[in-house]
Amino acid sequence: MLSWSNSSKQMKQINPKINKYGTLLSLYLAQSVPMTFFSTVMPVIMRLEHYTLTSIGLLHLVKLPWILKFLWAPMVDKTGGNIPNYKKWIFTSELFYAIIIFITAFLDLKTDFKLIIFLLFLAFTASATQDIATDAFAFLILKKNERSLGNSMQSAGNFMGTLTGSGILLIVYYYFGWRYLLLALAAFVLLAIIPLYFYKVSSNNPKEQSQNLIGLKDIFLFFKQKGIGRRVLILMFFYSGLIGILTMLKPWLVDLGYNTKQIGLLSGIYGPALGAILAVGMGFFIKKYNKRLALLLILILAFVTSFYFWWLSHRHPDFIPLLLGVLSIWGVYGMASVFIYTFAMDRIRAGRAGTDFTIQIVLTHFGSVIMAVISGKLAHEYGYDGLFLLEIFISLILILILPPLYRKETKILLQSS
DSSP: OHHHHHHHHHHHHHHHHHHHHHHHHHHHHHHHHHHHIIIIIHHHHHHHTTOOHHHHHHGGGGGHHHHHGGGTHHHHHHHOOSHHHHHHHHHHHHHHHHHHHHHHTTSOTTTSHHHHHHHHHHHHHHHHHHHHHHHHHHHHHSOGGGHHHHHHHHHHHHHHHHHIIIIIHHHHHHHHHHHHHHHHHHHHHHHHTHHHHHOOOOTTSOOOOOOTTOSTHHHHHHTTSTTHHHHHHHHHHTTHHHHHHHHHHHHHHHHTTOOHHHHIIIIIIIHHHHHHHHHHHHHHHHHHSOHHHHHHHHHHHHHHHHHHHHHHTTSOOOHHHHHHHHHHHHHHHHHHHHHHHHHHHTSOOTTOHHHHHHHHHHHHHHHHHHHHHHHHHHHHHHHHHHHHHHHHHHHHHHHHHHHHHHHHHHHHHHHHO
């Protein structure tokens, strides 16, 4: 009887956490799978349908809402502000998202291209809005010692979405076609938010009330906080030692002679799968140790990975050595994403969770876009080995600069708390 009683108590302690983390995982999957499909697989489908590269290039305009979402994040915070209201934002956004995908399923890529682009822009706007509300929702339901594991669910959801959206759905398209694929995608979005419906707010969860004074000025006020410059530098340059390799990975594989199936397996399935696994592992690592040690570990692994790719670039690598490289870059990227999400949650102002978290993640995207553009130019001018050599030096500089910046930024947060 005593043993049964203890087991029951343990289940009561475990189930709320499984419910919490499972809900977060499903929400990030709900936004990640369709977004990955439209941004990575749809260009492949369009090319197979003989669309021009100019038309395919226009498809990238649908990503604009994810870059500009910080502009309406204050509105979400103003009308949100507590867990039930953020849930309403998530449900509304996802329902609109699913409806747009459903409508798109009945359109023809050849005859309705402009309308499809417009609808996808609306869909990505809804998805970006859902992301704002979900990040704020996650901040409110996670205790401070749960943030690393909670953010690992975000990273794992994104990587699992990449795996599904860029790998599995292409196979589904091959067998079932455009219409049935999108209908299934719309159904998936709706199914993925079911756990949120059943998620019950614990009495221990904070219920932060809406702040009527929230507005666009809060975007500028975020940058007026003490010591914010160090945080901005960390956010913008954190991925610099990785993003150049990730950007040029698929073109490099093409130039090495690998076909689309092999590239899909390497960079569309194997890599993201390990990224998801190590994202969860990093969540446990940060909880057991600390973010400072995690930061140093990630930076060192990025340096080693850059060196490994530079070494590979001086020979024609066989499949296994190349697989190790792909796994390493995606693995480090998975761990890095958990750190940056957890790091972003450390500086959130009361009532402005969606705004502050969104601003910080957009800063990482902005820095990544700059590095991605530069990497293409460098690879063209100096070859892949030149790009990988630069990544070695960038990684080394980050090891020397970012940990001291992080220590000083952490001291400021401790003093202000």
